[in-house]
Amino acid sequence: MKKYFKEIRFHIFMRVLCYGFVTLATAAIPALQKQLFDLILGEEAIIDSFPVIIVTYVVCLLSASLFGYLSMLYTWKASLRFELSLKRDFFKSVFNYKYEDFASRDIGEYISIQGNDITALDMDYLTPLVDIIQAFIQILIFGVFLFVNVDWRISTVILIGSILTIIIPKVTSKPLADKRNTWLNQMGKYVSRIKDFLEGFKLIQSRTRNNINKEHEKILEETKNMRYKYGKFKSLTFALENLGLNIVSAVAFIIAAILLLNGDLTMGSCVAAFGYINSFISPINDLMYDFNSVSSLKKTKEKVIAYLEKEINQDLKVKKKFNQNITFENISFRYDNFSLDNFSYEFVKGKKYALIGHNGSGKSTLINGLMNYITPISGRIDIDGENIDSIDTAHIMYCLNQNEHIFSDSFINNATVFSSYQESSLNRVTDNLRLKIIDNLKTQDNSQNLSGGEKQVLSIIRMLTSSTEICLMDEPFAAVDSKTTEILENMLMDLQDKTIIMVTHDLSENLAKFDEILLMEKGKVIGKGTYKEISEKQEFKKLIKTYLH
Numbered sequence: 001m002k003k004y005f006k007e008i009r010f011h012i013f014m015r016v017l018c019y020g021f022v023t024l025a026t027a028a029i030p031a032l033q034k035q036l037f038d039l040i041l042g043e044e045a046i047i048d049s050f051p052v053i054i055v056t057y058v059v060c061l062l063s064a065s066l067f068g069y070l071s072m073l074y075t076w077k078a079s080l081r082f083e084l085s086l087k088r089d090f091f092k093s094v095f096n097y098k099y100e101d102f103a104s105r106d107i108g109e110y111i112s113i114q115g116n117d118i119t120a121l122d123m124d125y126l127t128p129l130v131d132i133i134q135a136f137i138q139i140l141i142f143g144v145f146l147f148v149n150v151d152w153r154i155s156t157v158i159l160i161g162s163i164l165t166i167i168i169p170k171v172t173s174k175p176l177a178d179k180r181n182t183w184l185n186q187m188g189k190y191v192s193r194i195k196d197f198l199e200g201f202k203l204i205q206s207r208t209r210n211n212i213n214k215e216h217e218k219i220l221e222e223t224k225n226m227r228y229k230y231g232k233f234k235s236l237t238f239a240l241e242n243l244g245l246n247i248v249s250a251v252a253f254i255i256a257a258i259l260l261l262n263g264d265l266t267m268g269s270c271v272a273a274f275g276y277i278n279s280f281i282s283p284i285n286d287l288m289y290d291f292n293s294v295s296s297l298k299k300t301k302e303k304v305i306a307y308l309e310k311e312i313n314q315d316l317k318v319k320k321k322f323n324q325n326i327t328f329e330n331i332s333f334r335y336d337n338f339s340l341d342n343f344s345y346e347f348v349k350g351k352k353y354a355l356i357g358h359n360g361s362g363k364s365t366l367i368n369g370l371m372n373y374i375t376p377i378s379g380r381i382d383i384d385g386e387n388i389d390s391i392d393t394a395h396i397m398y399c400l401n402q403n404e405h406i407f408s409d410s411f412i413n414n415a416t417v418f419s420s421y422q423e424s425s426l427n428r429v430t431d432n433l434r435l436k437i438i439d440n441l442k443t444q445d446n447s448q449n450l451s452g453g454e455k456q457v458l459s460i461i462r463m464l465t466s467s468t469e470i471c472l473m474d475e476p477f478a479a480v481d482s483k484t485t486e487i488l489e490n491m492l493m494d495l496q497d498k499t500i501i502m503v504t505h506d507l508s509e510n511l512a513k514f515d516e517i518l519l520m521e522k523g524k525v526i527g528k529g530t531y532k533e534i535s536e537k538q539e540f541k542k543l544i545k546t547y548l549h
């Protein structure tokens, strides 16, 4: 967090400095009132001093307004910069996560941190933290003015009473922090749920609307309750702090009244005393609120820092050329209800591989393992003899997923991933393909509006534009019509330099285009070979049968 404070230290300094001037100007006002009253009620009214008092009074008020404005301006500048830096770094950091770490949390949580937690850190951590410095300066300035201008007995009561009330936030800060944290975590869950419902918008219709609404209301109510619990406790701490200070204020008021009655206090000192009681107590009130706010945000701060400082393996060697082979050596993956054990295989450069088998047999698991999206419990995967954990494969390997994401943007930004891949490469791909469908892809302003099949064609174009030598594809043609599939598949098979590993449910003679086919069942390879070899196996015949039924 230090880094973020460093970035805004000038703004914080200016803010505190300006506020110091505001405090000086405000602190001078009761002193001027005292002088005015004492002059009027004194034995010899010195008329010449009146204009000086009045001009100084007006100057003080104007200065307070001007520096108040400047202080606020710097508050905004500091806040915006702080929030911007945090949000920028948060995204940068998350974008560097390993997929497995990223996927361990719901997307709603990331959105909630960006939208709620970081904003809360700005409003309820940074601002109160600076307010604490400001309040100390105020207390110091008002304290000096109090002791100089007001009777020492009143000043002492105010000082001791105020110090005693500072104990209150010490007692309340921990439960307040817990309640706040529970509410912010619940907010993360709420955002995740909302995102889930909105993504499933097509499922919301007359028969389902009521029940989905009920589900929404359930979590909305839970979120409200947690926020209310936090708000209720916050109100209580606020009231307690206020009560403490009001008691101090009342005691000081009573002493001032007694001293005035006994003639131990001038009218001017009495007026100044009332002015300073409020001015001195107000920053103490702020101080208590700020202490509570800062400590209630401690856990949020730690949470955001944990996201920002997550260790990322940046020292991966960038591999730019694929030379020989991909080897799986006794690889095992395990989920709760699935395991893939001791898989060993060599995928050779330039060859085309098909992975076939029933749903849930482990085909995608193999691809995900090769992409390092999941970590095996044992074994190793190497590319050209280099372990995939130690290399950055983005230049040599691309994975086209089952539900490839299409950005809500143009064809060109989707195909080049915002100019990450060269436009010349895209042009080469589209020129070679000569598919009519491409004209339609190009005309859509928002590629998310494309049909399912069109999106898949766009995904294949994106993969080819990335120009990687290894192409992993998980059912790339599931929604593409047979004619377009044939054209694309033939084109892919003709790319001599590309190594292709494709998950497919197409068990037709199209499989003959592949050099090798791996037939999987329940996490095991139960057959492998050319189409000719595999089509004679009983297991393959059985698979075809089940597909036909």
Ligand SMILES: Nc1ncnc2c1ncn2[C@@H]1O[C@H](COP(=O)(O)OP(=O)(O)OP(=O)(O)O)[C@@H](O)[C@H]1O
Binding pocket: 335, 336, 337, 338, 357, 358, 359, 360, 361, 362, 363, 364, 365, 366, 503
């Ligand atoms: N993240 C996960 N957590 C728990 N189980 C998982 C996870 N990912 C996959 N599985 C399970 O592992 C098994 C293999 O899944 P995998 O996606 O590899 O199958 P597949 O052969 O590609 O299936 P399909 O043809 O339906 O795409 C499935 O039973 C699946 O439910």
